[in-house]
Amino acid sequence: MDIDLDQLPMPDWDLLCPTCRYPLKGLPAHRCPECGAALDIPAIVRPWSRLRPPQFTGEEEAFPDFGLHCGACAEPLAGAEHRECPHCQSPFNPREFVPRHEWFAVTAAMCGGLPTQIVELILEQQYIPFVTHDHKTMFDIYMGSRSVGAQMLVHREFYFDMLWHIRAKQTELAQRQAAGSGKTWTCPACREEVPDHFDLCWSCQHERMPD
Ligand SMILES: [Zn+2]
Ligand SMILES: [Zn+2]
Ligand SMILES: [Zn+2]
Known part of the structure; x- marks a missing residue:
């Protein structure tokens, strides 16, 4: 996904001038009207900035392949219509899959076997708002071990987007493996x-x- 970070007027990305905190929404140029600072937008944008709406809501007519499974029969729900499991016809509510917290922790189960570094790259490339939460111990800091206990928090609104892109990456990797x-x-x-x-x-x- 490509987003032109330098587009004008500036969209509602909830960004502030780093010098004077003036809101940048709707500006016709990359200069702060309040303090005159030149604005380098790619440098101001953060991994948690919301630069686009979600692509998926879970309300799609045919349930996309999010890697989610039926609570009743444990078969995949991909392709389900009318909110019914295609295997056992049990009804399901897509909203019930969405994590309760506004920013939820990405679990190993959600990553489906992909290393967290890859998931982080997916989030970055797809402009899915996330925060990295480092629980470093003194041992990690002194011994320099990397990404120990690093936890990613993703905004709930992008839950289905995250799952879909992880699933797409898994499929791509499986295809490449199969192709030898x-x-x-x-x-x-x-x-x-x-x-x-x-x-x-x-x-x-x-x-x-x-x-
Ligand atoms: Zn300013
Ligand atoms: Zn089922
Ligand atoms: Zn390297």
Whole structure:
């Protein structure tokens, strides 16, 4: 998904001038009318900024493949119509899947086996608002271990978007595996072995170098 961060007038992204806190919504230029500061929008935007509405509401006519399962028979709900399980016909309410908290913690089950770094990249690339919540211990800080206990919080409004994109990535990975393209490249920065189809290192997000 591509969003032009430099578009004018400025959309309602709930951004403030970093110098004087003036709200930037509706500005015709990238200059703060209050304090005169030049505004570098990509630098002001944060991972939790809401730059777009959700693509999915869970109310779609044919239930998209969110990787969700029927509570009654445990079969996948993908493709369900009329809010009924396609396997056992039990009714379901899409809203009941949505986490209760406004910002919910992304669990391993939601990631469906994808490393958290990949999920973080998906969230970034799809402009899904999220916060990283670091529970670092003194040991982690002194010993330099990375992403220990790092927890991602995603806005509830984007629950279905997150699931759909995780599911799409899982499918893509499965297809590549089936096609036998198990190639990897070695990250020049952290030496991580990264699957061929990623252009950024999934561990440190360093760019891939030409072979
Ligand atoms: Zn200002
Ligand atoms: Zn069922
Ligand atoms: Zn790396």
